[in-house]
Amino acid sequence: MKKVAIYTGSGLLSSHSHTDKLSVQTLDSQLSVSAEDNLLDALISSGHEIEYQCRGGYCGACRTKVISGIVEYDEPPLAHLDSDEILPCCCRVKEALKLSVSLRKIDDSKQGNLFE
Numbered sequence: 397m398k399k400v401a402i403y404t405g406s407g408l409l410s411s412h413s414h415t416d417k418l419s420v421q422t423l424d425s426q427l428s429v430s431a432e433d434n435l436l437d438a439l440i441s442s443g444h445e446i447e448y449q450c451r452g453g454y455c456g457a458c459r460t461k462v463i464s465g466i467v468e469y470d471e472p473p474l475a476h477l478d479s480d481e482i483l484p485c486c487c488r489v490k491e492a493l494k495l496s497v498s499l500r501k502i503d504d505s506k507q508g509n510l511f512e
């Protein structure tokens with residue numbers, strides 16, 4: 397399977413694989429993922445606000461700004477990406493990431509009454 401490395405910050409492309417946990421820092425949280433983890437799933441399960449649809453690199457709905465770090469794709473994604481964007485649905489973390497994504501906001505006024 398062809399690997400495409402995407403450079404998203406200052407530094408060089410990395411082609412080595414990680415088995416250790418890698419840090420993913422967001423605007424208001426931090427999580428650890430392995431290079432084999434799906435980044436979209438990790439962000440959703442940790443409570444982050446992130447759109448998605450196809451989960452295959454086609455639609456671009458999950459497009460996310462990267463502050464620093466490196467990710468890798470098995471296949472070049474079809475969705476257009478600027479040089480500082482990644483698709484968490486189909487990339488793997490290669491080196492520690494800083495992402496411009498926030499935790500979901502909870503509207504306390506709606507809690508407790510599903511019919512308002």
Ligand code: FES
Pocket residue numbers: 447448449450451452453454455456457458459475483484485486
């Ligand atoms: S969800 Fe469609 S490109 Fe990521």
